[in-house]
Amino acid sequence: xxxxxxxxxxxxxxVLLWVIGFTSSAYWGFEALNAMGLSPLxxxxxxxxxxxxxxxxxxxxxxxxxxLVAVPLLILLSVHDLLRAPRWWSALLIWFLYTNxxxxxxxxxxxxxxxxxxxxxxxxxxxxxxxxxxxDGALGWSFPAFWILRLQVLIAYLATALHKxxxxxxxxxxxxxxxxTDPAFGPLWIVDQPFAASLSTWAVLLFQITFPxxxxxxxxxxxxxxxxxxxxxxxxxxxxxxxxxxxxxxxYAIWFDEQTVQRSVPMRRLAGTAGSVSTA
Amino acid sequence: MPAHPRDELTGTRCWIGPLxxxxxxxxxxxxxxxxxxxxxxxxxxACYTFPRAWxxxxxxxxxxxxxxxxxxxxxxxxAPDPPMCSCGLEAKxxxxxxxxxxxxPSGYLKRRTVQALARHVQSEVHAGDTIPAKELVHAMxxxxxxxxxxxxxxxxxxxxxxxxxxxxxxDPGRPAQxxxxxxxxxxx
Numbered sequence: 379x380x381x382x383x384x385x386x387x388x389x390x391x392x393v394l395l396w397v398i399g400f401t402s403s404a405y406w407g408f409e410a411l412n413a414m415g416l417s418p419l420x421x422x423x424x425x426x427x428x429x430x431x432x433x434x435x436x437x438x439x440x441x442x443x444x445x446l447v448a449v450p451l452l453i454l455l456s457v458h459d460l461l462r463a464p465r466w467w468s469a470l471l472i473w474f475l476y477t478n479x480x481x482x483x484x485x486x487x488x489x490x491x492x493x494x495x496x497x498x499x500x501x502x503x504x505x506x507x508x509x510x511x512x513x514d515g516a517l518g519w520s521f522p523a524f525w526i527l528r529l530q531v532l533i534a535y536l537a538t539a540l541h542k543x544x545x546x547x548x549x550x551x552x553x554x555x556x557x558x559t560d561p562a563f564g565p566l567w568i569v570d571q572p573f574a575a576s577l578s579t580w581a582v583l584l585f586q587i588t589f590p591x592x593x594x595x596x597x598x599x600x601x602x603x604x605x606x607x608x609x610x611x612x613x614x615x616x617x618x619x620x621x622x623x624x625x626x627x628x629x630y631a632i633w634f635d636e637q638t639v640q641r642s643v644p645m646r647r648l649a650g651t652a653g654s655v656s657t658a
Numbered sequence: 659m660p661a662h663p664r665d666e667l668t669g670t671r672c673w674i675g676p677l678x679x680x681x682x683x684x685x686x687x688x689x690x691x692x693x694x695x696x697x698x699x700x701x702x703x704a705c706y707t708f709p710r711a712w713x714x715x716x717x718x719x720x721x722x723x724x725x726x727x728x729x730x731x732x733x734x735x736x737a738p739d740p741p742m743c744s745c746g747l748e749a750k751x752x753x754x755x756x757x758x759x760x761x762x763p764s765g766y767l768k769r770r771t772v773q774a775l776a777r778h779v780q781s782e783v784h785a786g787d788t789i790p791a792k793e794l795v796h797a798m799x800x801x802x803x804x805x806x807x808x809x810x811x812x813x814x815x816x817x818x819x820x821x822x823x824x825x826x827x828x829d830p831g832r833p834a835q836x837x838x839x840x841x842x843x844x845x846x
Contacts, residue, residue, distance in 0.1 A: 404767045412804055413768040416775075418793030426727035485797070486770035492731040499728065517685055522692040522699075529700045537707040537733035544709050545738025552830040553740050559833040560744040561825065562773055569834045618769070 381524045382636040386504050387463075388649040389527070389631040393497050394460045396628040397476060398453055400494075400621050404486070405449045405479055411442055417485040433478035441482065448475050459505075469505035473498040490622030493534060497629060500527050527632045532590035534626075539586035548583050551576030557617070565616040585609060593633050600638075603630050707733055743826035743839070745776040749802035751816040759802040759820075772801060779822055779843065789844045790820075798845075820845055 404410060419434055421427045433441055433448065452475040455468050477495050480487060503523035547553040555575040558568045568575050585605055592598040607630070610623030639645045705713050705721025706729075713721070725731075748756045760772040775797055779790045790798070802818055820843040827833040 404765075407765070409765045410767045412800075413765065413771045416771055416797040416800055418797060422726050422730070424727045430727065483767060483771070485774040486767045487774075488770070489731065489733055489735060496729055496731060517688050517692070522695050525696045526699055529696065530703070533700065533703050533707060534731070534733050537704070538735045538737055540712055541709050541734055541737035543738075544711060547739045547830055548737065550830075552833070553736060555833040556740045556742060556827055556830055557736055559827060559836065560741065562744055566834075 381520045382639075384636055384639045384646070384649040385632065385634050386520065386524065388634060388639055388645060389629075390464060390501060390504065391460055391648055391650070392628040392631040393494065393501065394456045394472075396494060396621075396624055397456045397472065397498070398460070399624070400491070401449060401452055401456070401476075401479070404621070405445070405483070411445060413486065414445065414479075414483040415442065417483055420484065429474070430477050431481050434482040445479070445482070448479060452476060452479065464501075464505035466502055466505050469498070469502040473502060488619060488622050489534070490619070490625035493530070493625045493629060496530055497527060497632075500530075524632070527629075531626070531629050531633065532593065535586045535589045539583065542583055542586070548579060551579045554579040554582070563617045582609065596635065599633060603633065606630065703729060703731075707731060709738075741777075742828075742830070743780065743824040744836075745780045745822060745824045747772065747776045747779060747798060748821050748823055749798070749818050751802075751818045756821065759798055761802070761804075768801075771797075775801070776822065780824065783822055783841050783843075788841060789846070792846075795820075795845050818845070819843075 405414070415438070417434075421431050421435070428435070433444055436444060452472060455472050455475070459468050459472065473495070476498055480491050480495055500523040503519040504527075542548040542553075545553075547556060552575075555569055555572065557563050558565055558575065568578065585602070589602050589606065592602040607627055610626050612623075614620040614623035634645070639649050702721045702724040705717045706725035707721075710718065747759045749759045750756045758772070759775075760768060775794060778794055779798075782788075782790055782794075798820055799818055802820075803816075822841045822843060824839040824841070825836040826839055827836050829835065
């Protein structure tokens, strides 16, 4: 039940790498600025829209100028938090900028982008003062944030699996064939292998149903994550939704355990456990 | 009364004073509060994201009220069934032939935006409406005409015609066999 500092640091860094990669590939340049402006203004009810949709609510022209500042600022803050222990205010700013940019370009949105927005929100409570966050052994705000983040990944898998169970093509094994022949997705070669198409349909469904159970067993957890990485990399390569797959892979870090992180040299380096703890 | 712990260095039993007891009670309360918070958040999120058929209507509304403003997410991902029809939007004006509304070099954001626009229009068409919402028309027109004019050129915008082009699998067992459907859109 305890919060594991090196796991949190590993998770923060993988998510920040995703934010830097996605922001610099999607929102950069005037072409992107034009595409962003195409999303009609769509506001949720309630006062929180002034926080999550502040950018979209600015007058035309003004919000374009703000985007020109917001994008490099988001990248700069993410690089800062990647290299140094994040403070709560920088984590808050990263979430605010990211969420506003995402909501302004909502037509180009995806589940992966929404997942990262949620992860960044709870990351605010994992950042900053070790005592109030509870990272020095005391029970602090990092405790609920850490477990909400872990459960968030499971809810995503469970939700999509349950939705698939209410349809027919995932159960009769034809879903992957239909997706693969859609010119917007792929891969087309799978259509010539009907058995492979059916098998991959059921494998995906089985993976999504069992992932929320398998992660509670340490040995099964890493086997399922390994399959998950292969699956998400396949969707990134062939289905033109790279940020979705990579978002899930980044989120897997929250399910690692301290011992595994400490045993692996590259992971230990990415977690940067030595000398990176903020005591402010 | 909890058992007295041993001092780590000397191994002797430590005395637990009233302040320590208060701290222990405080810690227990905090733990209960945090676990309740985690459970409640996850349950409400489940009510918001799980299929309608699995969630009682009242809980779904509460979940929506709680999750929509800050924790919005949807996990359909080709569910309940993948779309049987792929779709694209085409435009023409003047002497130009029909072509995709995305005419320029495709950036990542632009490709996704064009696809999302087409999906929105497609769902309207499937609902029997060939007049797209005006917000969508605005976006379609801006996308089609982007890069055709230099900024500040002062030319009047031409009248643009749009159509939805779908490629539909009629038999899920043979998805490669698709038939093309073209729907002309009535744009005011």
